[in-house]
Amino acid sequence: MPANSEAGTGTGSRGNSATGIVGDPDEEDLYALLSVPFTASHSEISLAYRRAMKRAHPDRQGPERRAAAEELARQLNAAYAILSDPIKRQAYDRTIRQQVIQDQIMRRYVGGFQDFSEPARPSKVHQREPTAAERRERAHADRRASLLLVLVAVVFTTLIIVVLMLGSFLGSLLQALP
Numbered sequence: 001m002p003a004n005s006e007a008g009t010g011t012g013s014r015g016n017s018a019t020g021i022v023g024d025p026d027e028e029d030l031y032a033l034l035s036v037p038f039t040a041s042h043s044e045i046s047l048a049y050r051r052a053m054k055r056a057h058p059d060r061q062g063p064e065r066r067a068a069a070e071e072l073a074r075q076l077n078a079a080y081a082i083l084s085d086p087i088k089r090q091a092y093d094r095t096i097r098q099q100v101i102q103d104q105i106m107r108r109y110v111g112g113f114q115d116f117s118e119p120a121r122p123s124k125v126h127q128r129e130p131t132a133a134e135r136r137e138r139a140h141a142d143r144r145a146s147l148l149l150v151l152v153a154v155v156f157t158t159l160i161i162v163v164l165m166l167g168s169f170l171g172s173l174l175q176a177l178p
Contacts, residue, residue: 029096030079038093042084049080 031038034048053076054060061069082088130138 029099030083030092031096033075033079034083036083038096040083045080045083049076049084052076 031040034045034052036044036048040048053073056069056072056076058066058069058073082092
């Protein structure tokens with residue numbers, strides 16, 4: 001969606017519930033939409049909202065980008081409405097914390113989810129370079145794994161050949177008997 005790419009944000013529109021909490025916690029969070037940290041103060045949120053609205057206001061856009069700017073302005077207004085109200089922000093923070101914990105668990109144990117709408121890019125941001133000892137250990141483990149695969153293939157092939165020869169021998173023995 002062009003509105004989101006302009007602001008450098010995630011996906012889609014946000015639906016608000018009666019309590020003012022974002023309905024879909026899988027969507028990008030409101031802090032990222034306003035480009036403020038989770039610990040931002042009320043004044044920082046207000047300043048970020050004003051800056052974002054200046055950039056994305058529909059009246060400042062050309063006719064071809066006006067619809068996208070209106071959608072982004074709606075999202076910014078909804079984000080500001082939630083994050084500027086202390087009670088709604090506290091409730092939203094609880095849902096975000098739960099989502100962050102779930103995402104961390106999924107990344108750790110399952111490898112996370114791939115978003116197929118964007119091309120897959122390897123993420124080496126959080127990985128450090130392996131040490132020389134770790135590279136040697138990895139190369140040794142790779143050689144052992146390759147050797148084990150070759151050994152299993154040879155044993156399996158040999159077993160198939162032996163079974164075929166034994167079947168052939170037994171078949172010819174049964175034909176030779178009157």
